[in-house]
Amino acid sequence: MSQVVLQAHGLVKRFGGITATDHVNLSLQLGARHALIGPNGAGKTTLINLLTGVLPPTEGRIELLGQDISQLPSHERVARGLVRTFQINQLFASMTPLQTLAMVVSQRRGLGARWWQRLGQDAAVVARCEELLALFRLTEVMHQNTAALPYGKRRLLEMAIALACEPKVLLLDEPVAGVPAGEREELLQTVAALPADVSVLLIEHDMDLVFEFADRITVLVNGAVLTEGTPEVIANDPQVKAVYLGHGEELHHA
Amino acid sequence: MMDARSQLLSGAGWRWYEPLLWAAVFALPALLPGHALIVNEIAIVALFAVSLDLVLGYTGIVTLGHAAFLGFGAYCAALFAKFIHPDPLLGLAVGVAAATVLGAVCSVTILRGSDLTRLMVTQGVALLLLELANKLDWLTGGSDGLQGVMMGPLLGRFEFDLYGQTAAWYSLTVLLLLFALARRWVQSPWGATLMAVRDNPLRAAAIGISVPSRLAVVYTLAAGVAGAAGALLAQTSGFASLDVFALERSADAVLMLVIGGVGWMYGGVLGAVVFKLMHDIISGITPQYWTFWMGLFLVVLMLVGRERLSPVRWFKRGQA
Numbered sequence: 001m002s003q004v005v006l007q008a009h010g011l012v013k014r015f016g017g018i019t020a021t022d023h024v025n026l027s028l029q030l031g032a033r034h035a036l037i038g039p040n041g042a043g044k045t046t047l048i049n050l051l052t053g054v055l056p057p058t059e060g061r062i063e064l065l066g067q068d069i070s071q072l073p074s075h076e077r078v079a080r081g082l083v084r085t086f087q088i089n090q091l092f093a094s095m096t097p098l099q100t101l102a103m104v105v106s107q108r109r110g111l112g113a114r115w116w117q118r119l120g121q122d123a124a125v126v127a128r129c130e131e132l133l134a135l136f137r138l139t140e141v142m143h144q145n146t147a148a149l150p151y152g153k154r155r156l157l158e159m160a161i162a163l164a165c166e167p168k169v170l171l172l173d174e175p176v177a178g179v180p181a182g183e184r185e186e187l188l189q190t191v192a193a194l195p196a197d198v199s200v201l202l203i204e205h206d207m208d209l210v211f212e213f214a215d216r217i218t219v220l221v222n223g224a225v226l227t228e229g230t231p232e233v234i235a236n237d238p239q240v241k242a243v244y245l246g247h248g249e250e251l252h253h254a
Numbered sequence: 255m256m257d258a259r260s261q262l263l264s265g266a267g268w269r270w271y272e273p274l275l276w277a278a279v280f281a282l283p284a285l286l287p288g289h290a291l292i293v294n295e296i297a298i299v300a301l302f303a304v305s306l307d308l309v310l311g312y313t314g315i316v317t318l319g320h321a322a323f324l325g326f327g328a329y330c331a332a333l334f335a336k337f338i339h340p341d342p343l344l345g346l347a348v349g350v351a352a353a354t355v356l357g358a359v360c361s362v363t364i365l366r367g368s369d370l371t372r373l374m375v376t377q378g379v380a381l382l383l384l385e386l387a388n389k390l391d392w393l394t395g396g397s398d399g400l401q402g403v404m405m406g407p408l409l410g411r412f413e414f415d416l417y418g419q420t421a422a423w424y425s426l427t428v429l430l431l432l433f434a435l436a437r438r439w440v441q442s443p444w445g446a447t448l449m450a451v452r453d454n455p456l457r458a459a460a461i462g463i464s465v466p467s468r469l470a471v472v473y474t475l476a477a478g479v480a481g482a483a484g485a486l487l488a489q490t491s492g493f494a495s496l497d498v499f500a501l502e503r504s505a506d507a508v509l510m511l512v513i514g515g516v517g518w519m520y521g522g523v524l525g526a527v528v529f530k531l532m533h534d535i536i537s538g539i540t541p542q543y544w545t546f547w548m549g550l551f552l553v554v555l556m557l558v559g560r561e562r563l564s565p566v567r568w569f570k571r572g573q574a
Contacts, residue, residue: 120262
């Protein structure tokens, strides 16, 4: 049985005269591997910002697990299980990966207001951190300063932080963007190994990753949904081909 | 390699030399009774700097008006002693409570805006209070200061003496207790979320931390600690004057943190010791031009780097 976990109804975002998001409807199924693609400037990141509450929508409604979350601030959407990663790493520079994850896991488990305990005192939190470090191949670097990590490791930490929030819906904003070839495979494997019960919306430029990973694809052009379907349907869609292979290529480099 | 848990806990807790250090400091008023007054002064400004470190060092709230809470605590404690009850501990509680309430009210002003906005707003609040204390002279004594504050004996037994020994021990005790409390705060999961807010507020919100509530709570708590420093100041000097609200007070505390290092609990204490001793020694030699040497010291400190100048830099590593 399919169940919708995240739904956008007629989302519109205007910045002055520019319509960055144009009546977007989007449904994410439970356990989905849903990709959102589109040329540069198609409004993918704006859509993510609307979904996560960084930007207020001009019009429209967002539902998470059947509840309207359109008016909730970002941190409350996270508490309900809607978590994102960032296209440009957003890490905590002064902390080590271990400290970062210990902080995030504590916060997620409602210990974030505990001022009388020490960070690391709770054995269950530490055990969860060790799991995450192993899953994201960060165990060897867990004591190093985040700012000094190689780019690929920082990218992994970016995703580990999001998974530490125990998401029901995970929005991955270009997880492999800018990762050098040598570190890419590690990252792709961790994306593929994300827990099956986490529904994923993947925003990505990398078509290999999209077609390998996604079971459903939505194509966004000029802020509006051009089409949506299975990878086979999208791969053979003439409109999509036109956007990506025809004049779309110019847009891509614009 | 250390396992995750012991690594997380390794920065926390007291090291073996810390109790010795504090014991030595507590012995100072007895060993050098002639210097008890300066020990008292240093303990008070150290407490104020620790309070500032909570907001500036750990949470990244830029402020040049922290003296608002120091001054409010000072005046409230002094007024309480003069008109209601001379007991020092009651007065201390009143000073802390008053500054905490003021901190909670003022925390609304620092939730929004950039560093520059906060710099101006915090300074504005301190100026407002300064002028209020100046204008309400029927209550505060105006520019003459609030005089005739007579303190009762501490715990009903220890009179404040002229040499300032009781005062020094009283201030050191309050400093130690609040220092230990503040240290526990910053080493807790809650403290880690403060640093997350400081490092990256965007991501902090994206992992479910309510950034405004963290800012408001830490600002309020730090205001209470600053209020304690203010109460100690008024009680041990028997006097409260307008300069407790002055911009210089706030700026000096920032300088102390810069000297001792921000985001490190001993930074405020160390900075206060260095700053006050330099002030005392240099102004003893050249009373009019001591700020010249202070300025020179700051420039050298910033350009050469604290790490390279510090003789105990290896002790600092890994501590909170």
